[in-house]
Amino acid sequence: MDNTEKQMDKKERAKERREKRRQEISLIRSIPYSDHQRWWSAETIAVVTGANRGIGFEIAHQLGLQGLTVVLTSRETAVGEESAKVLQEGGLKVVFHQLDVIDQQSIDTFCSWIKENYGGIDILINNAGFNYNIGSENSVEYAEKVITINYTGSKNMIKAAIPLMKPNHAGARIVTVSSRLGRLNGRKNRISDDALRQQLEDVDSLSEELIDGTLNKFLEQVKDGSWTTGGWPQNNTDYSLSKMAINAYTRVVARELAGRPEGEKIYVNCYCPGWVKTAMTGWAGQVTPEEGADTAVWLSLIPDMRISGKFFAERREIHF
Ligand code: NDP
Numbered sequence: 001m002d003n004t005e006k007q008m009d010k011k012e013r014a015k016e017r018r019e020k021r022r023q024e025i026s027l028i029r030s031i032p033y034s035d036h037q038r039w040w041s042a043e044t045i046a047v048v049t050g051a052n053r054g055i056g057f058e059i060a061h062q063l064g065l066q067g068l069t070v071v072l073t074s075r076e077t078a079v080g081e082e083s084a085k086v087l088q089e090g091g092l093k094v095v096f097h098q099l100d101v102i103d104q105q106s107i108d109t110f111c112s113w114i115k116e117n118y119g120g121i122d123i124l125i126n127n128a129g130f131n132y133n134i135g136s137e138n139s140v141e142y143a144e145k146v147i148t149i150n151y152t153g154s155k156n157m158i159k160a161a162i163p164l165m166k167p168n169h170a171g172a173r174i175v176t177v178s179s180r181l182g183r184l185n186g187r188k189n190r191i192s193d194d195a196l197r198q199q200l201e202d203v204d205s206l207s208e209e210l211i212d213g214t215l216n217k218f219l220e221q222v223k224d225g226s227w228t229t230g231g232w233p234q235n236n237t238d239y240s241l242s243k244m245a246i247n248a249y250t251r252v253v254a255r256e257l258a259g260r261p262e263g264e265k266i267y268v269n270c271y272c273p274g275w276v277k278t279a280m281t282g283w284a285g286q287v288t289p290e291e292g293a294d295t296a297v298w299l300s301l302i303p304d305m306r307i308s309g310k311f312f313a314e315r316r317e318i319h320f
Pocket of ligand 1: 049050051052053054055056074075076099100101102126127128129130131149153177178179180272273274275276277278279280281285
């Protein structure tokens with residue numbers, strides 16, 4: 001077998017493995033949660049950001065089907081209301097509220113509203129995201145926007161939600177929709193500086209300052225045009241860094257929250273939905289939004305949750 005044939009063989013096997021896992025998950029999903037597993041009720045409040053379309057809409061849909069109260073949020077009121085209406089007409093307990101994750105005033109208004117009307121949040125799904133590039137394009141023209149929405153926006157929401165998370169015997173949950181593109185040790189796409197990668201990997205010394213400093217360095221290089229030789233991930237550079245950053249921040253927060261007492265636990269995790277057919281990918285991709293939403297819903301509802309600060313894909317833990 002020559003090298004090209006070996007590569008083809010490897011690709012084929014990877015494709016087969018993916019297909020097998022898709023089938024397994026589809027079978028698992030057909031088994032309903034039993035009564036003793038259902039720690040949630042119609043009074044359990046799940047907030048989903050950027051839920052007017054794509055993966056976020058599907059997460060809202062699936063959580064609604066499980067009988068929770070879903071707060072579908074969107075930065076545009078009219079489109080968000082329309083999306084919520086679709087789910088309400090399907091008999092689900094879904095309410096709409098405006099929320100732009102990079103507008104602090106919008107976040108504050110949302111938090112006051114949720115506190116007043118529902119007393120707090122049980123589950124937060126950080127789904128809102130943006131990628132300017134499609135396919136193999138790699139423009140950094142919108143790097144600041146990409147990083148502000150994907151990293152700062154999710155971080156804003158985590159910080160705003162923590163004081164609102166309701167005490168709950170099963171543990172409150174924060175799930176962020178991230179991407180394998182943000183992996184620190186991806187084979188084809190990663191930061192080339194070994195020392196920086198190690199720092200970003202070491203959960204004990206990881207800090208918000210290190211993450212912010214890394215992103216600021218990249219954004220400075222974008223401004224002065226030197227980013228192409230900066231040793232940054234080669235594929236979807238700005239987007240990959242934004243997702244690397246939110247993955248790292250997930251670990252920082254999980255570490256900070258680890259000491260909370262039983263009954264007040266908050267489990268914070270992130271996951272990659274796969275390559276999903278949505279507007280973000282120009283409707284290319286290997287999986288449907290329904291499949292892409294699955295791991296978020298699973299992480300939100302796991303009955304005996306003990307996992308925090310981890311990264312998942314297809315209902316399995318993967319390496320950061
Ligand atoms: P879409 O583009 O379909 O959806 C993105 C959503 O985020 C939209 O609802 C959009 O709102 C919203 N959004 C953007 N900016 C903000 C903001 N400032 N405040 C609130 N909402 C905002 O993409 P996907 O459904 O594919 O993406 C969902 C998440 O999944 C993202 O975080 C993405 O990075 C991640 N992901 C997607 C993958 C894929 O293959 N599709 C792969 C890996 C991760 P609006 O309609 O107003 O623009």
